[in-house]
Each structure stands twice: as C-alpha cells, then as structure tokens.
Amino acid sequence: MITASVIEEKLRSIVGVGHFYAATPSDRLSRVQPKLVAEPANEQEVAAVLSCANEAGLAVIPRGGGTKLAWGNPPKRADLVVSTARLNRVLEHAWADLTVTVEAGCTLQTLQEKLAEHGQRLALDGLWPKRATIGGLLSTNDSGVLRLRFGALRDLIIGVTLALANGTLASSGGKVVKNVAGYDLPKLATGALGTLGVITRVVFRLHPLPHSVRTLSFSAANAEGAQRQVLAIQDSKLAHTALQVRGESAGQILADILFEATEAGLAAQESQLRTLLRESAVQKSEKGVWSAREDLWQAAFENAAIAKLSVLPSTIAKTLRLIEEIANARKVQFQYVVQATGLGALRLDGEMSSLKAVVERVRNELESGGGSLVVLNRPSGLEALDAWGSAGHAIALMRSLKQQFDPKATLNPGRFVGGI
Amino acid sequence: MISLARMNRILEVDLPNARVVVEPGVINLDVTGRVQPHGYFYAPDPSSQSVCSIGGNVAENSGGAHCLKYGFTTTHVLGLEVVMPDGSLIHLGGKTLDTPGYDLAGVFVGSEGTLGIATKVVLRIVKRPECIRTLLAAFPSTNEAGAAVSDIIAAGMLPAAIEMMDNLAIQAAEAAVQANYPDCGGLLLVELDGPVAEVEFLMEHVGALCRKNGAWEIRVAQADAERALVWKGRKAAFAAMGRISPNYIVQDGVIPRTALPQVMSEIARLSQETGLRVANVFHAGDGNLHPLVLYNRKIPGQEQAAESLSYRILELCIAAGGSITGEHGVGEEKKMMMSKMFSEPDLDTMQLVRCAFDPLQLSNPTKVFPTPRLCGEKPGEYVPHPLESAGIAERF
Numbered sequence: 067m068i069t070a071s072v073i074e075e076k077l078r079s080i081v082g083v084g085h086f087y088a089a090t091p092s093d094r095l096s097r098v099q100p101k102l103v104a105e106p107a108n109e110q111e112v113a114a115v116l117s118c119a120n121e122a123g124l125a126v127i128p129r130g131g132g133t134k135l136a137w138g139n140p141p142k143r144a145d146l147v148v149s150t151a152r153l154n155r156v157l158e159h160a161w162a163d164l165t166v167t168v169e170a171g172c173t174l175q176t177l178q179e180k181l182a183e184h185g186q187r188l189a190l191d192g193l194w195p196k197r198a199t200i201g202g203l204l205s206t207n208d209s210g211v212l213r214l215r216f217g218a219l220r221d222l223i224i225g226v227t228l229a230l231a232n233g234t235l236a237s238s239g240g241k242v243v244k245n246v247a248g249y250d251l252p253k254l255a256t257g258a259l260g261t262l263g264v265i266t267r268v269v270f271r272l273h274p275l276p277h278s279v280r281t282l283s284f285s286a287a288n289a290e291g292a293q294r295q296v297l298a299i300q301d302s303k304l305a306h307t308a309l310q311v312r313g314e315s316a317g318q319i320l321a322d323i324l325f326e327a328t329e330a331g332l333a334a335q336e337s338q339l340r341t342l343l344r345e346s347a348v349q350k351s352e353k354g355v356w357s358a359r360e361d362l363w364q365a366a367f368e369n370a371a372i373a374k375l376s377v378l379p380s381t382i383a384k385t386l387r388l389i390e391e392i393a394n395a396r397k398v399q400f401q402y403v404v405q406a407t408g409l410g411a412l413r414l415d416g417e418m419s420s421l422k423a424v425v426e427r428v429r430n431e432l433e434s435g436g437g438s439l440v441v442l443n444r445p446s447g448l449e450a451l452d453a454w455g456s457a458g459h460a461i462a463l464m465r466s467l468k469q470q471f472d473p474k475a476t477l478n479p480g481r482f483v484g485g486i
Numbered sequence: 487m488i489s490l491a492r493m494n495r496i497l498e499v500d501l502p503n504a505r506v507v508v509e510p511g512v513i514n515l516d517v518t519g520r521v522q523p524h525g526y527f528y529a530p531d532p533s534s535q536s537v538c539s540i541g542g543n544v545a546e547n548s549g550g551a552h553c554l555k556y557g558f559t560t561t562h563v564l565g566l567e568v569v570m571p572d573g574s575l576i577h578l579g580g581k582t583l584d585t586p587g588y589d590l591a592g593v594f595v596g597s598e599g600t601l602g603i604a605t606k607v608v609l610r611i612v613k614r615p616e617c618i619r620t621l622l623a624a625f626p627s628t629n630e631a632g633a634a635v636s637d638i639i640a641a642g643m644l645p646a647a648i649e650m651m652d653n654l655a656i657q658a659a660e661a662a663v664q665a666n667y668p669d670c671g672g673l674l675l676v677e678l679d680g681p682v683a684e685v686e687f688l689m690e691h692v693g694a695l696c697r698k699n700g701a702w703e704i705r706v707a708q709a710d711a712e713r714a715l716v717w718k719g720r721k722a723a724f725a726a727m728g729r730i731s732p733n734y735i736v737q738d739g740v741i742p743r744t745a746l747p748q749v750m751s752e753i754a755r756l757s758q759e760t761g762l763r764v765a766n767v768f769h770a771g772d773g774n775l776h777p778l779v780l781y782n783r784k785i786p787g788q789e790q791a792a793e794s795l796s797y798r799i800l801e802l803c804i805a806a807g808g809s810i811t812g813e814h815g816v817g818e819e820k821k822m823m824m825s826k827m828f829s830e831p832d833l834d835t836m837q838l839v840r841c842a843f844d845p846l847q848l849s850n851p852t853k854v855f856p857t858p859r860l861c862g863e864k865p866g867e868y869v870p871h872p873l874e875s876a877g878i879a880e881r882f
Contacts, residue, residue, distance in 0.1 A: 162636050163742040163773070185642050207584060218584070220592055221561050228835070236835035237828070242740045242808050243554075243772045248816070248828060248854065249836040250547075250560065253592030257584070274642035297502050301525075303616035305680045331684030338681075376582040380502040408503075409583055437582045457587040460576050463842065464587050470838040470861075483587045 073122045074102065077146070080114045081106050085152070093147055096140035096449055100127055103147040109227060109235055109266040112148065116264060117233025119146050120476045126231075127478060128260040130171055130199030134206050137442050138259050139453050142480030150201050153266060156180045164272045165224065165241055170201030170265045181272060189216035189273040193360050201265040207257030211308035211324065211356055214407050216273060219256050225269030226252040228262070231476040235266070243271045254467075261482045262471040276307075276326030282336065283351040284343055286311070286319045289390075293383035295321060295343060296406050300379065302342055304335055309406035311382065312358050315390075315399045322355045358403040362413040363443070371421045371451075372443035375402075375410040381435060382408070392427050396420040408437075422451055429455050457483040488603060490541045496520055497606065505564065505581055506609045510541025514548075517609060526611045529556035532813065533721045544604050547596030549813040551647040551720070552677075554771030556612065558813075560595040567606035568594065571844040581608055593839060598815050599850040601843040615679040618646070619689050620713045622675055623701040624668035628652050628766070631672035632746040634699040635770045638676070639743075641695065643688055647677040647771060649720050652750075654730070654765035655778070656719070662726030665719025668703045674770070675720055677713075723767045724778065731763070731780035733789070737796040738814035739803035743773045752802050753777060760795050762788070774812030775803065801826065816854045825856050837861075 078086040085105035093100050106112045119126050125143035129135065130150050150171030157167040161184035168177055174188070174195040181187050191210035192203045202208075204226075209218050216222065225239030228251065238251030255265055286292035292311045299309055308324035325335050340348050354361075362372055377385045382404055389412065393400045398420050404410030412428075414421050429439040433456055441453045457464060461484040468475070468486045480486075494511035501524055506517060514535040517528035531550035532538055538548070543559045544566070556562075565579035579591030594601055625631040631650050638645065651659070651673045659665045667673055676692050678685045693704050707713045719726075727734040741749050750766065757764045765778040777799050781792035800810050800823055810816070810823045824833060833855060840847070841861030 160742060160744070162639060162744045164639060165742070185640075209584075217557065217561060220589055221557055230835065234831045234835060236832050238832060238836065240740075240807075240809050240827075242742055242812075248824060248833075249839050250593055250596055251836065251839070253560070253589045254839065256589055256592070258588055262588075274639075274644060277642065300504070301501075301613065303525075303613065303681070305615060305684070327681070327684050328687050330687050331681050334681050334683040374584070376584050378503045378582055380500075407583060436580055438584070438586055440584075440586055454586045458577055458580075458585070460578055460587065460590055463570075463576060463590060466842040467588060467839065470842045471835075 073118065073124070076118050077102070077104055077115060080104075080118065081111055089147060095127065095135035095144065096444075097446075098140050098144045100144040100147045102145065103149060105149045105152050107152045109153070109229065112150070112153070112264055112266050113229040113233045113235045115148055116229050116231055116476070119148075120231040120233070120474055123474065124476065125479050126476050128201070128205070128264045130202035131173060131194070131197035133194045133198045134202055134208075134442075136444070137206055137453065138478070138481035140449050140480070141478055148264060150199060150264070150266070154199075157267070159184065160241070161186055161272075163242070165243065165269055166272055167225075167241065167267065167269045168200055169267055170204075171199050174198050174200065174203060182275060185275050186272045187275050188222060188270050190219060190222060191356070193363075200268055204256050204265055204268065205258060205260045209409070210359060211310055211405060213409065214309060214405060215307045220253050222270050223252040223256060223268060224271050226255050226265060227267040228255055229264045229266050231263070231472040231474065236263070239269065241269050259478055259482050261468060261478050261486055264477070277328045278326070278332055280325045280332045280336065281322060281351040281355060282325075282339065282348050283320055283322045283355060284346040284348045286321060286346070289319065289383040289386040292319045292321060292386075293380070295346065296382065297379065298342060299323065299339070300406055302338070304338060304342075306335070308356070310358065310403055312355075312403040313386070314401040315393065322351055324356065359411045362401060362403065362411055367413075367443055369415070369445045370443065371414040371425055371441060371445060371448070373412045373414075373425065374440045374442055375404070375412055375432065375437065377408045377410070377432060377435065377437040379406060379408045381437075385432070388431055389428055392424050396424050398424050418445060418447055421445060422448060425451060454483040490539070490603070493605065501526065503581070504611050504613070506611055508540050508607055508609060510539060510544065510604050510607060512540050514538050514540060514543055517611070521611050525614050527614055528609060529562055529612050530559045533724070540607050540609070541604055544595050544607055545597065545599050546813065546815040549769070549772075549774065551649055551769060554648065554769070555644055555646040555679075560592060562610045563591060563595050563607060564610055565608035566591050566594055566604045568602045568604050570602045571846065571848040575605075579608070598817065598853050600840060600853055602849055615681070617682045617685050618677065618679040618713065619685050620675060620677045620707045620716045621689060621692055621696070622667070622673065622705045622707070622716050623696040624670035624703040625672040625674065625696075625699065625701050627671035628750050628768070629672070629747045630700040631674045632743070632770065634674060634696050634701065635743065637695045637699060638692060641691060643678075643692065645676050645692070645771065646679045647675065648769070649675040650766075650768040650770040651720065651723060652766040654763060655723050655767050658726035658730045658765060659719035659723055661729035663718050663722045665715075665722070667719050670702070674701075675716060720767070724776070727765060727778050727780060731782070733781050733783045733792075735779040735781070735792050735796045736814075737777045737779065737799055738811050739775050739777070739800050739808060740812040741773050741775060741803050741806045741808035743770065745806040745808070746770075746773075749775070749802055749806055753799055756795060756798060760791055762792055762795055764795070764799075769812070772812070773808060797823070818852055821854055821856045824854070
C-alpha cells in the first residue's frame with residue numbers, strides 16, 4: 067500500500083525540498099483546506115506532479131495568482147495545490163509576427179509590460195493584472211471592456227500546452243494566427259477552470275497599442291434610455307473600442323465609451339458621437355471608469371454576492387429593471403457594470419438569505435431568455451449557492467469530455483458546471 | 487454521405503443584437519446579401535464565398551482575406567444546433583456570450599465533420615465601417631513587399647487585409663480577368679477600413695512605407711467599383727491558373743510572416759530543381775501561403791512530381807514554425823502530415839475529444855487523424871474497427 071509519506075516523498079523529489087510544503091489556512095478555497103502545496107519549476111515538473119497525484123488518487127487544485135480560487139463551486143476534495151508561480155516567463159515575443167509565447171504563471175501585467183516594449187499588447191483587460199496569471203485568466207475566461215472590439219480570450223489564443231492528469235503534456239494550435247490543423251484545444255481549455263488539464267504555456271495573437279485614446283461619458287434618463295443609446299451607438303459607423311453602462315440602487319445611470327485612434331480619428335468620432343446623442347450631455351470622463359468592474363470587489367466584498375451576467379444587448383433595459391424590482395423587494399442593494407456585448411458584472415449587498423433569493427430569481431429569469439448568471443463571489447455561509455446555473459443538455463457531452471481527459475476527476479473535482 | 491444542400495434557409499435575422507441564425511446549406515455571401523441593406527456584413531469572406539456554404543465554413547473554420555482584422559469563422563459562430571453521431575440533438579453555445587461550461591461550439595468549429603453535423607448555426611454579423619480604401623503597390627520582388635508588410639505591422643497599424651502575389655500569379659490573373667496589375671516581382675494589396683479621418687491618415691502612412699521599401703507604383707482605390715477591380719485579380723487568382731497551365735495543385739500552408747523571404751527562396755529553389763512552376767498567393771497579414779504548383783497531367787510522372795513538391799512545401803512551412811493548413815483543412819489528404827506537425831501525445835489528446843463526441847467513430851472517420859484508434863484503446867499494434875471486422879466497411 068502506498069502511504070501518504072511515500073507519495074509526499076515522491077512529490078518532494080520532483081519539485082525539490084524548498085518547493086513542497088504543508089498548506090496553511092491561507093491556501094483555503096471556499097472554506098476547503100488543502101493539505102499540501104507543490105511549486106513545480108517547469109512544464110515537465112507540472113506533468114510529473116500531476117501524474118504522481120493522479121495515481122495516488124489525490125485531488126489537485128491548480129493555482130496561479132490565487133485571485134479567483136473562490137470562483138466556481140467549492141471543490142468536493144482538495145489535497146494538493148499545484149502552483150504555477152515558478153512558470154512565469156515570457157518565452158518569446160515574436161513582435162513582427164504579432165505573437166507571444168508565455169508561461170501560464172506569468173502575471174498579466176508582466177506580460178503587458180514586456181509586449182509594450184514593441185508597442186504591442188494582449189488586447190484583454192482582466193481583473194487584478196498585478197497578481198492574476200495568464201493560466202488563471204484563461205481558465206476562468208475573464209474578459210473586460212476591450213472584449214467588444216477584440217473578442218474574448220478564445221479569439222486571442224492561438225496555441226496552448228496542457229498538462230493532463232495522467233502526466234501527458236499535449237500541445238495544440240501553434241505559433242501562427244491562422245491554423246486549422248486538428249482540434250481547437252485552446253478553445254476547450256479556455257474557461258474550463260483547469261478541469262481538463264493544467265495550462266502550462268500559451269501562445270497569443272497580439273494587437274498594436276493605440277496611438278491615442280479618449281474616454282467620454284454621458285448619462286441616461288433611465289434603463290430604456292441607456293439601452294437606446296447603446297444600441298444606437300452599436301448600429302452607427304463609430305469604431306469605438308469599448309462601451310459600458312453602470313449604475314446602482316437609486317442612482318444615476320451613466321455610460322462610458324472608449325475610442326482608440328489617431329488624433330484626427332478621435333476628433334471626428336467625438337463629433338459624430340455628440341451628434342448621435344444630441345439629447346445627452348457628453349463629457350470627458352472621470353479617471354478610472356474602466357476599472358468599474360474591478361471596483362465592485364472593493365468595500366467588504368466578503369459579504370456580497372458578485373456575479374457575471376450574460377444577456378442579449380437588446381434586453382439590457384429589461385434586465386436592469388428586473389434586477390431593480392427583485393432586489394428592491396428583498397431590500398438588497400445592487401451595483402452593476404454592463405458592456406455593450408451584453409456581458410455584465412453585478413454586485414448585491416444584503417442579508418444572506420435575501421441574497422440567495424435574489425440571485426436565484428434573477429438567474430431563472432435570465433436563463434429563460436437564453437442568458438446566464440454565474441456567481442463569482444459568495445458571502446461566507448453561502449457556499450452551497452450554485453455558481454453556474456444550467457449548462458443545458460450539452461452537460462452530458464461535457465461530462466463525457468471530462469471523463470476522457472480526467473477519468474479519475476483529479477483536477478478541481480466538483481468546481482465546474484453540473485458537478486464536474 | 488449526408489448532403490446539407492437542401493437545408494438552405496436563413497431562419498432569423500436579429501439586427502439589434504447583430505445575430506443571424508441559418509441552416510448549414512446557406513451560401514456564405516447570401517448572409518451578407520441579406521443584411522447588407524442595413525449596413526451589416528458577415529465577415530469571414532473566403533474567395534469561394536459565392537458558392538461555399540456556412541456548414542462547410544463551420545467544418546473548416548474558414549478564413550478569407552479579411553481574417554487578420556475580423557477573425558475566422560469560429561470568431562463569428564456563437565452557437566450551433568448539432569446532430570450528434572448517435573442521432574441525438576444538442577445545442578452548443580447560444581445567442582448570448584459565455585454560456586456556462588466548456589466551449590463546445592469552439593471545439594466543433596474546424597472539426598471537419600468528425601464530431602457531428604451542424605443543423606443550425608448562430609452567426610455574428612458586423613457593421614460595415616464608414617470607409618474602406620484599398621491600396622495596390624508594385625515591388626521589385628516579394629522580399630521587398632514582405633519588408634513593407636513588416637514595417638506596417640511595426641508602425642502599429644492593423645489593416646483589414648494584406649494580400650501578396652508573385653509575378654507568375656499576376657500573369658495568370660492578367661490572362662484570366664485583365665486585372666491590369668503592374669507587371670512586377672511582388673504585388674501588395676493593403677486594405678484599411680474605419681472612420682474616414684482615420685483611414686485617410688493611415689493610408690498616407692502605408693503609402694510612405696511602401697515607397698520606403700522600393701514600391702515603384704502605388705494606386706489607391708476608393709469607390710466600391712474601383713476597389714472591386716483591384717480585388718478582381720486576387721480573387722480570381724486560383725481559377726486564373728487554368729490560363730497558364732493545364733493542371734495545378736492549390737496548397738495551403740502557414741508560416742510566421744517573418745519567414746516569408748526564406749520560404750519563398752526555398753520554394754523558388756525547389757521549383758527550379760523539379761522544373762515545375764509555382765505561383766504564390768499570400769495572405770501576408772496572417773502568413774497563410776497558397777503555393778499553386780503548375781503541371782501537365784498528360785506528361786507521365788508530372789502529377790506525382792507536383793504532389794510531392796506541394797508536400798515538400800508544407801514541410802518547409804512546418805520547419806519555419808508554421809502550420810500544414812491555414813484554412814483548407816486537413817481532410818484525408820494531409821492527415822499523414824499531422825504527425826509531422828504534432829507529436830503522438832498531442833494527437834492522442836485531440837483524439838480524446840473525438841472519443842467524447844463520437845465513440846463509435848461514425849462521423850467522417852477517415853479524416854484529420856493519421857491512424858484512427860478506437861476509443862479507449864492504447865496506442866500500439868493496429869486493431870481493425872468493428873465495422874471492418876464485420877466486413878461492412880473497408881479502410882483504404
């Protein structure tokens with residue numbers, strides 16, 4: 067029989083004495099306490115650690131910056147945290163080809179700083195860029211305001227290397243933007259919360275940094291007015307990069323628009339915008355409007371419910387009215403930031419059972435319209451609140467995929483949709 | 487074989503949400519045709535768009551000249567209704583973004599019919615930009631043209647399209663459609679779109695960069711009719727080969743853009759060595775190369791020689807860090823090359839996806855992968871498929 071100490075010895079020999087240690091309360095996720103932490107130095111060590119853990123029947127929690135460990139449902143079991151902290155290098159910035167190869171443990175900010183040296187960027191504004199890693203960003207499919215113009219991570223990733231539970235290191239995609247050879251595993255890994263494999267390396271397509279930028283803000287009389295303005299802008303010839311609507315309980319509804327262009331282009335578009343929105347006052351924005359989503363996590367977020375919404379843009383007004391009605395009825399305070407893509411972030415503050423009721427009711431309404439509500443932050447005590455909602459009848463196929471990639475359910479067991 | 491040609495209706499047009507739902511038999515260009523009056527278009531525009539179907543585009547993750555800026559089919563497919571190989575009907579993705587769970591729609595697009603059959607497709611449409619301008623520049627050779635492209639990228643510009651043709655391709659286009667291109671070593675087409683002020687400013691800059699790299703003639707087309715003329719030659723390039731050769735093979739490979747000069751000179755060397763002419767059309771923005779190997783089937787051995795040359799060119803692409811296919815897919819023809827591009831663990835891992843969707847391997851079983859394995863089987867000695875053992879199917 068393999069004893070715990072034999073397994074531990076094996077893991078220690080793979081990553082080295084200084085990089086294998088007992089977990090502490092700071093390693094908890096959703097009130098579940100893992101026992102051990104391993105910090106592999108490279109892909110091969112990640113694969114070896116997984117293989118060993120998989121064979122020993124341990125449950126593995128992959129971790130990058132640890133900024134989103136509370137996302138998804140609590141793990142059914144958690145034995146070993148596998149940290150990607152040491153896989154933190156930008157391996158190759160092929161700037162003339164607009165591509166970069168980067169290890170999964172590199173932070174978003176480090177990557178962006180490196181890319182900026184040649185006037186380029188990964189066109190994605192994720193949460194907490196100083197701490198969040200590429201692997202975590204991908205695994206959670208995080209996206210911000212730039213999504214409107216540049217797409218999601220699935221549209222920016224062109225290659226991935228995954229370490230599977232059985233220790234296989236598999237690469238898919240490549241280093242070129244255009245590539246249809248084989249299956250699109252990068253898409254599969256994106257948003258999979260590490261349940262199919264641990265991302266160790268990624269190749270992204272890049273975009274140039276803009277010449278100049280301008281942010282303008284305007285207000286709406288009400289939710290319907292805001293939606294009308296958003297749809298009018300979307301239907302216009304403006305080439306804006308981002309457009310969002312934000313508000314809160316009993317507060318004004320404001321909208322912000324981002325232009326990235328040459329100075330000539332900026333002037334022309336501002337003028338066009340003013341003509342289009344003739345009934346609203348368009349003004350230069352305050353600083354920080356584009357971090358409105360991240361700001362939802364300030365101020366005692368431990369007791370709040372924070373969720374990601376997805377609706378059709380033509381139902382933004384209806385959605386905001388719905389939230390207002392349901393939240394007010396239960397005396398729950400709300401704040402939101404919704405992008406013109408129909409993706410939004412919602413924060414709810416109130417008494418625990420009221421929060422649960424509001425989340426569930428709003429989710430039901432959104433799902434009946436083909437949308438979704440995914441809980442990203444739960445207040446302590448509400449761990450049982452399902453993060454995901456329905457995955458539709460494709461759930462059987464998803465379980466099938468999980469069964470193929472990770473038959474022993476080693477990776478993040480129970481954290482994904484449908485109990486995967 | 488199941489044909490989707492009769493399922494050719496556009497089911498729903500939702501302009502406020504910029505989404506269109508179609509059956510797979512709908513022709514690519516017809517989607518644009520339907521939404522054009524409202525100022526929208528369907529972005530993935532393969533040169534065959536007047537005849538190719540959305541279902542085919544989904545299977546191959548088709549691109550087109552404008553994918554540098556607008557992305558590929560997968561960027562514009564939000565959801566699918568799919569008939570699985572076992573006959574069940576499921577929905578992947580949907581009309582809203584980021585449906586919870588794995589990105590099954592993303593995996594399905596580009597799977598070449600090996601995972602099931604799409605019966606409905608939710609497409610994203612895009613608003614036509616305010617202005618589109620196309621610049622044509624003549625260079626002494628494709629090397630200078632390539633250097634101009636690098637300068638354009640380094641200057642932080644992202645054109646909507648950048649296309650390159652070599653002299654042989656230009657000659658063919660002239661013979662076929664009288665494109666009136668300058669007779670040069672390397673021709674560049676650069677298209678910019680966006681707000682008028684922006685495009686005008688950037689076009690000046692593109693022109694300057696072309697001149698800096700030795701362009702001896704530059705034309706800028708503005709009106710739609712002018713632009714269509716500029717594109718006519720490029721879009722007709724493949725078919726035009728018929729004017730200068732009785733037969734030809736279209737190859738499809740990808741290389742990092744920076745590898746173009748060395749790959750082109752290698753192709754020229756191979757062409758000389760084999761005595762077969764190769765015309766080159768290049769999506770310079772994303773490195774997708776279409777070498778057109780010209781030959782005469784009536785000459786004994788020449789067809790084989792042409793095929794062999796086209797595979798050697800693919801090997802060049804892999805050696806340069808590229809791909810064996812940018813948009814035409816792997817199918818049966820290139821499945822042996824998959825082993826040159828991917829390792830066994832890579833292929834085994836992709837196979838896991840196939841096993842989840844199609845454990846009995848009913849759906850296009852002979853496509854994409856070099857040696858089909860049964861699901862659950864470990865790699866090793868070849869084991870015949872149950873359909874083979876039962877004498878129902880044959881493996882060719």
